[in-house]
Amino acid sequence: MSESNFIDYVKIYCRSGHGGRGSTHFRREKYIPRGGPDGGDGGRGGHIYLRANRNLWTLIHLKYERHVHATSGEGGGASRWTGKNGEDRYIEVPCGTVAYDADTGEFLCDITEDGQTVLLLKGGRGGKGNTHFKTATNQAPRYAQPGEPHEERTILLQLKLLADVGLVGLPNAGKSTLLSVVSAAKPKIADYPFTTLEPNLGIVSYRDNRSFVMADIPGIIEGASEGKGIGLRFLRHIERNSLLLFMIAADTADIRKTYSILDTELTKYNPDLSGKNRVLAITKSDLLDHELREALSATLPPLPTVFISSITHQGIPELKDLLWLELNRETFHDPDQIIRKNLDLNILDDTVEDNES
DSSP, X not given: OOOOSOOOEEEEEEEXXXXXXXXXXXXXXXXXXXXXXXXOOOOOOOOEEEEEOTTOOSSGGGTTOOEEEOOOOOOOBTTTBOOOOOOOEEXXXXXXXXXXXXXXXXXXXXXXXXXXXXXXXXXXOOOOOGGGGOOSSOSSOOOOOOOOOOOEEEEEEEEOOOOSEEEEEOTTSSHHHHHHHHSSOOOOOOSSTTOOOSOEEEEEEOGGGOEEEEEEOOOOOTTGGGXXXXXXXXXXXXXXXXXXXXXXXXXXXXXXXXXXXXXXXHHHHOGGGGGSEEEEEEEOGGGOOHHHHHHHHTTSOSSOEEEOBTTTTBTHHHHXXXXXXXXXXXXXXXXXXXXXXISOOGGGOHHHHHHHO
């Protein structure tokens, strides 16, 4: 089995540069045999920065670069010459990366925007040359400052995917199939649990060249928040999602109970997830006739719901419309304004359909 290219957790050792030593040089020329002090300052040690790069989506490039060292500053020279600063090092990471101190667990920073740069470790300041220590009573100081020492720290980097819609469901709920239908993503699809072993991202095209990002994570089972299954490792990837799309198969014995299990696991993992907007999609709805669908609707949780089938594409346009409406609901005071004026979602508005007919 080939090793996965999706790496969302790395630990790296970082060390900034040492400051250069100040010079204790004295001016010596042909006709000035006993000139005064002219030692220059040492250069600054190199800093270490964390920088977001939107072209990256995983931390795999850091997997084999576990030690990041900035160079030290050069020592000062004659004629008050200042030593060269050490070379700064930039650690490129995907947008959505969070950094912690690996030893103390201290939160360091959260990188979310392309180009955002955060200073992780400062290089040591260069020492002052003997020029700075000349006084009326000490005109030939034979000492200078050493450079400041470097800083070192072990950094823990965790990636949390940035997506608009996060897919939540049990294994084999049809999440990967839906993602492959509504986007160009090609996740692995098979008829057995835990086919998805790593998160997948897809860009869903919408009306008028609009789009939104959808994230699929491995299926969640009861007890995932306590470490069961493989969903716990990836639950952090839905913390940043604006909207959660719960997916439950139509042939599930008790849909309300299944939803309760998923909701409980999310809340146990992070109580803040209970406040996120939610939509429910009943998958494999091609198995239901009209009577079964009506009977099933009476037992569903009180959420915006749509019946879909990724195989027959049944309900897929309605699902896109519902997701877009929920993603933009806070932008408008009147949800009908989204439907009638801005998005022209006729399939969600029976009145408009009747007028057109």
